[in-house]
Amino acid sequence: MKEYERKQLIERIDKEGATVGADIPESIDVQGEEIDLREFVFEIKRRDTVPSGERDRVEQAKKNLRRERLQRRQRIEDGDITFAEGEEVATAIIGIDRALNALNNLGPTDLEREQQAQQAADRKRWMKFLKKALGNEDSEKGIGTGRGR
Known part of the structure; x- marks a missing residue:
């Protein structure tokens, strides 16, 4: 060749x-x-x-x-x-x-491993959502923290 x-x-x-x-x-x-x-x-x-x-x-x-x-x-x-x-x-x-x-x-x-990975991703998304929701509430001073004043 x-x-x-x-x-x-x-x-x-x-x-x-x-x-x-x-x-x-x-x-x-x-x-x-x-x-x-x-x-x-x-x-x-x-x-x-x-x-x-x-x-x-x-x-x-x-x-x-x-x-x-x-x-x-x-x-x-x-x-x-x-x-x-x-x-x-x-x-x-x-x-x-x-x-x-x-x-x-x-x-x-491996269905079990796939399911665990999916659950971990769901938990991560949920925690990110909660942190964002709580973080927004804390960072916006006066909104939702005044307790009627």
Whole structure:
């Protein structure tokens, strides 16, 4: 592969919108294991949230996909493949990125933690409101503090 071809492929996989319109590969070899990637991603995305039993599986899959992406990118960077092979590897990398985006954009993974965060935000808003309401009353001298004088 020529240097400019290698740079072209690297630029293609690093482009911000590279995954737009890209398909998640039907299956992919990750760390020597064949994975039905599209089926896995769609199975997980069908749910509103990731159940606690599946959370570890999803996190491990994301970790393995990131590792596989780096290894494939390294193959392109090394340039020890033909341009046609490099294009196949780049297409696979973009498919991996698409799968990672889908897995990273899942809904809340822990309903209890999400609920606690929401309650904390509600309390914070309420306290801010009270401080503002009480602060305005104290700062406006004479209004509401004269007691009939």
